[in-house]
Amino acid sequence: MADVAAAAGVSTSTASLVFRSADRVLPDTRARILSAAEALGYQGPDPVASSLRSGRSGIIGIVIAERVRQAFQNPVAVATMDGLSDVLDGEGFGQLLLPGRAEPQQGRPDPLRMLPVDAVVFATRGEEFDHLLPLVRARGVPIVGIEGPHAEGIILVEVDDVGGMAAMAAHVAELGHRRVGVVMRTTRLGHDGAPGPVEPIGARLDQIVNRTIRGRLEAVQSVFGDAVRVESGGRDVASGAAAARRLLDLPARPTAVLAQNDALAAGVLQAAASLGLEVPRDLTVTGFDGVDIAGLGRHLTTVRQPLHERGRRAGELVSALLRGEDVPTRTLLPVELIAGETAGPPPAR
Numbered sequence: 001m002a003d004v005a006a007a008a009g010v011s012t013s014t015a016s017l018v019f020r021s022a023d024r025v026l027p028d029t030r031a032r033i034l035s036a037a038e039a040l041g042y043q044g045p046d047p048v049a050s051s052l053r054s055g056r057s058g059i060i061g062i063v064i065a066e067r068v069r070q071a072f073q074n075p076v077a078v079a080t081m082d083g084l085s086d087v088l089d090g091e092g093f094g095q096l097l098l099p100g101r102a103e104p105q106q107g108r109p110d111p112l113r114m115l116p117v118d119a120v121v122f123a124t125r126g127e128e129f130d131h132l133l134p135l136v137r138a139r140g141v142p143i144v145g146i147e148g149p150h151a152e153g154i155i156l157v158e159v160d161d162v163g164g165m166a167a168m169a170a171h172v173a174e175l176g177h178r179r180v181g182v183v184m185r186t187t188r189l190g191h192d193g194a195p196g197p198v199e200p201i202g203a204r205l206d207q208i209v210n211r212t213i214r215g216r217l218e219a220v221q222s223v224f225g226d227a228v229r230v231e232s233g234g235r236d237v238a239s240g241a242a243a244a245r246r247l248l249d250l251p252a253r254p255t256a257v258l259a260q261n262d263a264l265a266a267g268v269l270q271a272a273a274s275l276g277l278e279v280p281r282d283l284t285v286t287g288f289d290g291v292d293i294a295g296l297g298r299h300l301t302t303v304r305q306p307l308h309e310r311g312r313r314a315g316e317l318v319s320a321l322l323r324g325e326d327v328p329t330r331t332l333l334p335v336e337l338i339a340g341e342t343a344g345p346p347p348a349r
Contacts (some may be wrong), residue, residue, distance in 0.1 A: 007036035019044045057116035059094045060318060063132065065124045074235065075291040076261070076307055080123055080146060083311025091319045093118070117141060119318045123311075124148050142321035144314050147212055155321070156330045157314045164303035164335035165216040165258075168286055169223035171301075171337060172256050176345045177284060181247035181254035182220055182229040183240055183264045185213055195243035196231035198250065203229075216260060216288070228254070232264055237293070240267020241274075248275055248283075255346035256284035262302055266293045269342070280344030290338060299340035306333045 005015035010033060018025050018033045025033070037044075062084070064077065072078060088095055096117060120136050122145040133151055136143055144155045172180065182201060201221045208214040220227055228250075232243040240259060247254055248271055259265035265287030269279060277283045290304025310333055320327050 001042070003040055004033060004037045004042050007040065008033045057118055058092065059096050059115075059117050060088055061096050061098050061115065061117035061120040063098045063120060063122045063124060075263075075293075076289055076305075077123065079291065079307035080311040083308035083313075084121065084123070084315045085311075086308075087312050087315025087319060091315075093319075118322060119144070121314055121318060122146060122149055122154075123314070142318060144317050144321070146310055146314050150211060155317050155327055157310050157317065157333070158330065159305050159310060159333045160335050161212050162215040162219045164305070164337070165219035165288065166222060167335075167337045168258060168288070168301075168303055169220045171339070172258065172284060172286065172343065173223050175256075175284065175343060177256040178224075178226075178346070179252060179254045179256070180220070180224045180227040181250075181257045182217065182227060183243045183247070183257060183259045183268060184217065184229055184231050185210075185235050185260045185264070186232055186239075193233040195233050195239070195246055198228050198230050198246050201225070201227040201229050213260065220258060232267075235261060235263060237263050237267040237270065240264030241270040242267070244268040244271035245274075248272065248277070254283075256286070256343070258286050260288055262287035262289045262291050262293050262300060265300055265302065265342075266296055269296070279342050282347050284343045284346070286343055290336070298342060299338075301340040301343035302338050304336045304338050306335070309333060 001015055002012050005012040008015060008029075010029060014025065014029065015033050015037075018030050062081070085095065096115060098115075117139070119142040120139070122143070124145070124147065133149060137153070142155070143153065144157065146157050147159070147161075148156075150156070169180075181198075201217060201224065205214055205217060205221075208217070217229065228247065230243040230246045232239040240263060243264070244257060244259075244267060247257060257265075257268045259268050265285055268285045272279055272283050272285065279285050285301070287300050287302035288305075289307070290302050291307070293300070313331055313333070317327050317331075
């Protein structure tokens with residue numbers, strides 16, 4: 001920096017200012033300094049040294065619920081990340097994605113222990129990840145959670161999952177349905193495979209650590225106490241189809257299937273079509289999330305979440321915390337029931 005300043009005929013502080021705040025230096029002076037820097041092959045201050053001086057890295061760690069390559073196949077995660085990035089990009093923060101399910105490899109340090117981050121956002125869809133909290137808390141940085149973890153010191157952004165699913169169950173009941181099945185997201189961390197067995201809606205609820213899934217099941221149970229459920233082997237369309245077949249093969253087949261996300265609902269539609277069932281004449285199918293599913297061909301009856309907005313809100317909270325501002329400890333965003341084309345009265349006996 002001193003060499004650049006000497007070559008440009010300015011003070012070191014003026015040269016330094018060009019690399020930190022260009023609008024505070026006259027254009028001609030700025031051009032002369034940058035020209036000198038280019039001639040000397042100087043690219044600007046070392047970011048590591050700058051972070052040591054300022055105590056900030058300019059990086060926000062984003063903990064996601066799956067492997068990084070899987071996150072961008074999930075429309076819910078993509079919409080949430082879009083909203084988060086809208087704010088953090090505008091504030092000049094970089095974003096570092098960290099897989100919440102990855103176990104540290106033997107002999108290698110955990111990324112959350114070693115990497116420089118100014119704050120951490122958990123974008124985890126209700127997973128708690130208690131094993132990561134001590135590492136994050138040890139960093140002494142602000143923590144914002146999107147639907148979790150639910151623990152002391154974490155600023156939460158949540159959506160009204162329970163209210164949304166209760167409204168959907170009430171809507172299906174008002175249509176006249178009594179035999180209801182649920183296709184739920186897998187609760188087995190890292191599991192991808194065959195669907196689970198058909199079981200009562202309330203079976204082992206206290207063992208489901210994902211609060212989002214548990215809350216939605218409890219909401220359905222409050223309306224349909226005799227409903228049954230199947231845990232899918234994944235969160236995609238194919239997993240939804242495989243799980244739905246278990247329900248649709250029952251002797252007393254459900255007249256309505258409430259899927260826990262829109263991709264699983266698309267799978268239920270596929271399974272129904274493969275059995276010659278017409279939706280909604282023979283079977284009502286509902287989803288949750290309100291995302292676009294390619295090739296669906298009809299408007300799904302679903303609950304629309306404010307996915308982009310919850311990401312934006314998390315980004316705003318992180319920015320406010322880093323500015324030293326007070327923020328609410330919990331923000332609850334509303335959802336909207338969308339009455340589409342896949343729900344109707346049960347078939348006549």
